[in-house]
Amino acid sequence: MDLTQLYLQYQPLFIPIYLLLVSMLSLVISLKVKKLYDLSLHRGIKLFGLAFLFFSIAFFVQFIFSILMYFGYENNLTIRLTGMIFFNYLISLPGFYIVYSLVRKEVEENCTKTVSNLKVASLHIIALIIAIAGLFFPTLSNHLLFIPQLLVLAYGLLISYQNYQATRQERKNNFLQMYFIAMVLWFTGYLFNYLQGFVTPYLLIFPLYVQLLTLGIFIIFFYGVIKVTSHN
Amino acid sequence: MVKKRERLEVIHDILTAIKNNNNDLKPTRLLYSSNLSPQMFKDYVVELLDKGFIEEIFNEKEKKSYALTNKGFKFLEEYKVIIGFIENFGL
Numbered sequence: 001m002d003l004t005q006l007y008l009q010y011q012p013l014f015i016p017i018y019l020l021l022v023s024m025l026s027l028v029i030s031l032k033v034k035k036l037y038d039l040s041l042h043r044g045i046k047l048f049g050l051a052f053l054f055f056s057i058a059f060f061v062q063f064i065f066s067i068l069m070y071f072g073y074e075n076n077l078t079i080r081l082t083g084m085i086f087f088n089y090l091i092s093l094p095g096f097y098i099v100y101s102l103v104r105k106e107v108e109e110n111c112t113k114t115v116s117n118l119k120v121a122s123l124h125i126i127a128l129i130i131a132i133a134g135l136f137f138p139t140l141s142n143h144l145l146f147i148p149q150l151l152v153l154a155y156g157l158l159i160s161y162q163n164y165q166a167t168r169q170e171r172k173n174n175f176l177q178m179y180f181i182a183m184v185l186w187f188t189g190y191l192f193n194y195l196q197g198f199v200t201p202y203l204l205i206f207p208l209y210v211q212l213l214t215l216g217i218f219i220i221f222f223y224g225v226i227k228v229t230s231h232n
Numbered sequence: 233m234v235k236k237r238e239r240l241e242v243i244h245d246i247l248t249a250i251k252n253n254n255n256d257l258k259p260t261r262l263l264y265s266s267n268l269s270p271q272m273f274k275d276y277v278v279e280l281l282d283k284g285f286i287e288e289i290f291n292e293k294e295k296k297s298y299a300l301t302n303k304g305f306k307f308l309e310e311y312k313v314i315i316g317f318i319e320n321f322g323l
Contacts, residue, residue, distance in 0.1 A: 033317075036313065039303070040240060040314045042240065044318060044323030045323060047323075101321075104323070167319075174316075174319060175320035175321065176322060228313070229313055229317065
């Protein structure tokens with residue numbers, strides 16, 4: 001039996017495990033970061049932690065839906081639509097939050113707390129618009145979800161590269177190189193997710209590559225957070 | 233030009249000054265140690281009291297001084313981790 005057949009045979013079992021694993025990794029990251037935020041009250045730390053909390057909830061919602069589908073509830077329209085809006089909203093937020101955490105210092109310089117909060121609230125409004133627009137334009141749903149994310153992540157990629165280059169010149173040994181690699185993988189992962197609908201009919205195993213890539217991204221961030229927050 | 237201290241660095245300096253004085257430092261001496269303007273010093277002290285990093289204590293002559301709480305000590309313990317996190321994740 002080749003890998004494609006094996007994957008297709010065990011897909012109903014593999015996908016919920018994958019979703020739960022990613023959700024748990026994200027949850028551990030967000031809890032570790034929350035501990036630092038409680039002490040420091042640093043907004044950048046808060047945004048970073050919230051990004052992974054949204055990831056955790058989004059993947060958990062998908063996990064629940066994969067279970068519902070397993071038991072044959074996939075034809076219930078209300079469940080499907082509610083799930084789609086909720087998931088698209090939640091999955092749009094982490095990219096916005098991560099990139100905002102990278103530019104926060106410049107964006108929020110000389111801003112009052114209210115203005116800063118309004119800027120963050122606007123990210124939620126954009127995510128909600130993306131999620132609801134997908135409902136009204138179902139044929140464009142994929143483009144509406146992924147194109148803004150790819151643009152935002154491309155910008156985040158550029159900033160993380162600049163951060164990495166800056167510390168490379170200072171010869172500091174830190175996680176910024178891995179962070180940049182994680183951002184490259186994140187961007188690639190979203191690009192693959194975007195292309196999944198077009199590629200999968202020709203390459204049935206393509207979703208497995210996307211899932212393994214996604215898992216890789218979360219393992220890198222998990223490793224980084226554990227490493228940096230450990231005392232010794 | 234002297235680099236402006238970040239918020240966390242100022243908090244660290246205030247808490248360290250209190251800790252290094254047997255965890256009991258009078259407001260005037262703390263103001264000198266903090267290198268802040270009186271208004272900024274007041275803002276920081278109010279914030280640190282609000283967030284539970286320091287507490288006010290009064291001696292037998294009813295003179296006020298500041299002491300670290302457990303949370304304040306915890307902040308000093310974790311300070312390097314917090315700064316490391318901010319640097320490592322470009323925050």
